[in-house]
Amino acid sequence: MVEDSPELDAVFHALAHDARREMLRRLATGALTVGQLAEPLLMSLAAASKHVKVLENAGLVERTVMGRRHVCRLRSAPLAGAVAWLRFYERFWDERIDALERVLDRPPAPDPAQARPGTSDETPSRSPAPGEAS
Amino acid sequence: MVEDSPELDAVFHALAHDARREMLRRLATGALTVGQLAEPLLMSLAAASKHVKVLENAGLVERTVMGRRHVCRLRSAPLAGAVAWLRFYERFWDERIDALERVLDRPPAPDPAQARPGTSDETPSRSPAPGEAS
DNA sequence: CGAATCCTCAACCATATGGTTGAGGATAGC
DNA sequence: GCTATCCTCAACCATATGGTTGAGGATTCG
Numbered sequence: 478m479v480e481d482s483p484e485l486d487a488v489f490h491a492l493a494h495d496a497r498r499e500m501l502r503r504l505a506t507g508a509l510t511v512g513q514l515a516e517p518l519l520m521s522l523a524a525a526s527k528h529v530k531v532l533e534n535a536g537l538v539e540r541t542v543m544g545r546r547h548v549c550r551l552r553s554a555p556l557a558g559a560v561a562w563l564r565f566y567e568r569f570w571d572e573r574i575d576a577l578e579r580v581l582d583r584p585p586a587p588d589p590a591q592a593r594p595g596t597s598d599e600t601p602s603r604s605p606a607p608g609e610a611s
Numbered sequence: 612m613v614e615d616s617p618e619l620d621a622v623f624h625a626l627a628h629d630a631r632r633e634m635l636r637r638l639a640t641g642a643l644t645v646g647q648l649a650e651p652l653l654m655s656l657a658a659a660s661k662h663v664k665v666l667e668n669a670g671l672v673e674r675t676v677m678g679r680r681h682v683c684r685l686r687s688a689p690l691a692g693a694v695a696w697l698r699f700y701e702r703f704w705d706e707r708i709d710a711l712e713r714v715l716d717r718p719p720a721p722d723p724a725q726a727r728p729g730t731s732d733e734t735p736s737r738s739p740a741p742g743e744a745s
Numbered sequence: 746c747g748a749a750t751c752c753t754c755a756a757c758c759a760t761a762t763g764g765t766t767g768a769g770g771a772t773a774g775c
Numbered sequence: 776g777c778t779a780t781c782c783t784c785a786a787c788c789a790t791a792t793g794g795t796t797g798a799g800g801a802t803t804c805g
Binding site (some may be wrong): 645656660664677680727 | 780783784
Binding site for chain 4 (some may be wrong): 747748749750751752753754755756757758759760761762763764765766768770771773774775
């Protein structure tokens with residue numbers, strides 16, 4: 478029942494550190510070596526190397542060894558899985574759409590599917606929410 | 612320098628564990644007590660309680676103490692921030708790989724190794740990326 | 746060749762995570 | 776009041792994370 482998703486674990490974990498998000502952000506502008514990725518970060522090269530490995534482990538970075546340097550490229554496919562997971566909750570923040578649009582500096586999505594809060598078919602033992610009425 | 616985002620750190624970290632994602636999934640169907648959240652998980656109540664606290668810390672769960680039970684409600688707003696961050700990378704997995712190539716360094720070769728950054732003083736071309744600061 | 750460069754590896758350290766158990770505070774129910 | 780229930784807290788343990796330094800393999804350059 479408790480469907481395990483080690484892949485999602487790895488992706489979210491990789492994103493849970495600012496240094497790694499920073500690396501991805503910079504990789505979005507083009508391939509970079511480990512040394513270049515490490516440069517702006519205030520940590521040793523070895524530490525940055527570990528972060529790269531975490532990203533690689535999550536499938537977010539692809540490494541190509543070119544002689545003595547390791548060139549890293551962004552592989553964003555795994556992020557799609559993360560977004561897919563998050564998308565499920567979009568309907569729940571509709572009450573705060575304004576907040577969402579404030580963060581997204583882009584025009585909001587038209588209207589994906591349903592914007593209604595939970596009324597769907599999926600009603601997994603919706604317990605009476607004890608204490609709801611006191 | 613490396614702009615810190617403790618909020619994003621907390622959200623992504625909260626999502627990086629299957630038990631916590633499972634909790635959010637179930638909370639999407641309605642408010643649940645800590646005990647109910649813990650029930651399907653194969654761990655002690657105390658352990659589940661810690662997970663709830665992690666979610667709470669990330670702002671993903673709102674707790675209302677009702678007598679002796681703690682009722683948890685989903686607060687999905689922080690997820691919007693996570694999605695906003697991820698959305699930036701949509702262009703890269705959206706079959707618009709050409710966009711990547713375009714942003715890629717000046718060398719037009721498809722081989723990322725061509726991103727050969729100078730011999731001595733490399734100058735990684737920094738295209739505008741969100742929140743880029745170094 | 747010899748030296749500089751890029752990067753990983755291994756050892757080490759401090760702290761965080763994720764789990765357990767046991768104690769117990771606060772309520773609810775009898 | 777007494778007891779059962781719900782949940783947190785504290786202590787403890789094992790392992791993971793995130794950082795350091797030092798050694799050194801592999802390349803590239805002079």
